[in-house]
Amino acid sequence: xxxAEEIERVSKLMRIDVDDHREYVDKVQSxxxxxxxxxxxxxxxxxxSMQEIPISNLRNDEHVPFDGKLIEKLNHYKGTYVRAPxxxx
Amino acid sequence: MNLKISALEYVQEVxxxxxxxxxxxxxTIERISKVDEKIHAFLSVSENVLDQARMIDKKVxxxxxxxxxYGMPISIKDNICIKDGKTTCASKxxxxxxxxxxxxxxxxxxxxxxxxxxxxxxxxxxxGLTTEFSAxxxxxxxxxxxxxxxxxxxGSAASVSAFECVASLGSDTxxxxxxxxxxxxxxxxxxxxxxxxRFGLISYANSIEQIGPLxxxxxxxxxxxxxxxxxxxxxxxxxxxxxxxxxxxxxYGIEGKKIGIIKEMVGEGTAPEVLAATNDAVSKLEGLGxxxxxxxxxxxxxxxxxxxxITATEAGSNLARxxxxxxxxxxxVEGYEFNSYIAKARRRFGPxxxxxxxxxxxVPSAGQAGKYFLKxxxxxxxxxxxxxxxxxxxxxxxxxxxxVLPFKKGEKIDDPIALFQVDLNTVTxxxxxxxxxxxxxxxxxxLPIGMQLIADSNHDKMLLQAAYALEQxxxxxxxxx
Numbered sequence: 001x002x003x004a005e006e007i008e009r010v011s012k013l014m015r016i017d018v019d020d021h022r023e024y025v026d027k028v029q030s031x032x033x034x035x036x037x038x039x040x041x042x043x044x045x046x047x048x049s050m051q052e053i054p055i056s057n058l059r060n061d062e063h064v065p066f067d068g069k070l071i072e073k074l075n076h077y078k079g080t081y082v083r084a085p086x087x088x089x
Numbered sequence: 090m091n092l093k094i095s096a097l098e099y100v101q102e103v104x105x106x107x108x109x110x111x112x113x114x115x116x117t118i119e120r121i122s123k124v125d126e127k128i129h130a131f132l133s134v135s136e137n138v139l140d141q142a143r144m145i146d147k148k149v150x151x152x153x154x155x156x157x158x159y160g161m162p163i164s165i166k167d168n169i170c171i172k173d174g175k176t177t178c179a180s181k182x183x184x185x186x187x188x189x190x191x192x193x194x195x196x197x198x199x200x201x202x203x204x205x206x207x208x209x210x211x212x213x214x215x216x217g218l219t220t221e222f223s224a225x226x227x228x229x230x231x232x233x234x235x236x237x238x239x240x241x242x243x244g245s246a247a248s249v250s251a252f253e254c255v256a257s258l259g260s261d262t263x264x265x266x267x268x269x270x271x272x273x274x275x276x277x278x279x280x281x282x283x284x285x286x287r288f289g290l291i292s293y294a295n296s297i298e299q300i301g302p303l304x305x306x307x308x309x310x311x312x313x314x315x316x317x318x319x320x321x322x323x324x325x326x327x328x329x330x331x332x333x334x335x336x337x338x339x340x341y342g343i344e345g346k347k348i349g350i351i352k353e354m355v356g357e358g359t360a361p362e363v364l365a366a367t368n369d370a371v372s373k374l375e376g377l378g379x380x381x382x383x384x385x386x387x388x389x390x391x392x393x394x395x396x397x398x399i400t401a402t403e404a405g406s407n408l409a410r411x412x413x414x415x416x417x418x419x420x421x422v423e424g425y426e427f428n429s430y431i432a433k434a435r436r437r438f439g440p441x442x443x444x445x446x447x448x449x450x451x452v453p454s455a456g457q458a459g460k461y462f463l464k465x466x467x468x469x470x471x472x473x474x475x476x477x478x479x480x481x482x483x484x485x486x487x488x489x490x491x492x493v494l495p496f497k498k499g500e501k502i503d504d505p506i507a508l509f510q511v512d513l514n515t516v517t518x519x520x521x522x523x524x525x526x527x528x529x530x531x532x533x534x535x536l537p538i539g540m541q542l543i544a545d546s547n548h549d550k551m552l553l554q555a556a557y558a559l560e561q562x563x564x565x566x567x568x569x570x
Binding site: 007013047070 | 187189190282296322323325326327388390391394395397398405409412413414415417418419420422425426427428429430431432433435436438440443444446447448449450451452454460461463464465466467468470471473474505506509522
């Protein structure tokens with residue numbers, strides 16, 4: 001059983017603010033408990049295979065013009081700067 | 090005006106001058122006005138579709154070259170970007186997000202004169218399998234509106250099933266095209282990973298998700314695949330499909346094919362009606378000249394846990410971009426410290442997205458990764474190997490798309506584990522990158538059952554041939570709505 005405090009700690013790290021912690025903790029606990037079935041899969045010695053993408057698949061590193069100013073779509077764009085919350089001291 | 094025609098029939102009717110695009114699209118909009126109050130397949134309906142329809146009619150009349158879609162009204166899952174249109178992902182977080190560009194699939198459909206009739210409902214950020222997690226309300230199943238239409242592309246499937254459009258595009262991360270296709274009795278196709286560009290699909294779990302068509306017939310899915318598949322420099326995971334014509338030779342048949350019945354997908358959790366339909370499907374496949382034999386994929390029983398571990402991890406990373414500064418809603422920054430602002434802004438995420446983000450932070454974290462995330466990746470690797478070995482002996486695999494019949498709204502929403510189990514038969518194709526299709530196969534007590542066929546990677550053409558052959562063996566009643 002994953003401790004409720006651990007789930008609350010992760011929520012904070014993920015920058016998630018919820019009203020009813022109990023509601024989330026119970027369901028998240030049951031979901032994580034379900035994942036415990038992975039312990040019996042017997043895959044300890046298995047190599048993790050990853051999909052390899054050849055470098056030739058990457059698009060060319062060239063400027064692609066965009067017809068518009070994306071920055072103007074930001075809610076907090078103030079004409080010459082973007083307003084953001086203050087950083088922690 | 091008969092709206093109950095396939096995409097290919099629609100094209101033929103417009104080409105031959107029997108119907109005009111404007112008339113058909115206009116009737117489609119009327120149909121949406123009439124039935125969507127009950128179904129809620131759409132989050133938004135396009136305003137300028139009749140102008141588009143008239144333009145295509147003009148091209149037809151003047152003998153100008155017209156794209157393959159001939160103004161076909163198509164719905165698009167609302168996690169696929171259409172330039173200058175809202176793309177909400179059924180989330181309050183993106184309530185006012187207007188996409189600045191077209192997804193590659195949208196560009197391709199526009200080039201072929203498709204008409205986008207509206208954006209279809211989904212579970213928020215495609216996380217769910219009933220559409221009940223949409224922030225704008227659940228969709229209803231056209232076969233019985235008290236029941237869920239499946240998900241997460243539930244709006245897409247319901248809109249095709251209820252004749253509110255001719256075809257739709259959805260996205261399939263763990264069955265999100267095939268599951269609602271099965272529940273709504275339409276065809277749902279998940280291609281080989283990389284066959285269709287994901288550029289412009291709002292990411293949930295990039296390593297396994299794919300865009301796929303939902304259509305009334307298998308031939309229509311092949312038609313759509315011809316248009317939307319292909320290499321894309323904006324998505325480096327796309328593969329070269331050699332510009333295959335998926336429609337040509339679709340009537341080839343399956344004589345001599347070896348088909349494996351996946352033992353773990355017809356086990357004790359399978360509803361009796363679904364089991365009976367599966368046995369019937371096997372008999373029909375054998376009747377078509379295929380040889381069917383039971384096959385075991387040991388890792389399937391761990392696949393759902395691996396799937397949710399991997400997808401939550403990728404979702405945790407993908408959704409980190411929603412800080413309400415780059416995307417988001419009106420929420421003043423004044424008076425907030427950076428982290429607390431983001432945390433407060435994220436209250437707009439619905440409960441399922443919030444849960445998966447928490448899990449996505451937990452399972453790959455220091456001290457937990459070995460037990461969860463890395464083990465899930467190992468299960469994925471072993472499952473991929475097992476499936477590869479099976480395809481050395483078999484041409485195709487068969488299993489019911491969903492082990493249970495469509496269920497009532499609210500029945501499973503508070504039980505995440507019960508919902509997990511519904512995914513059992515679909516996640517394998519995603520985790521292993523294989524193509525899979527759900528074919529409408531039976532109606533039991535007024536509720537649809539779909540049959541799933543899976544092929545080896547890059548054998549999409551053969552898979553469509555088999556799906557077409559199976560489709561021809563059934564004659565299903567019309568949707569009652």
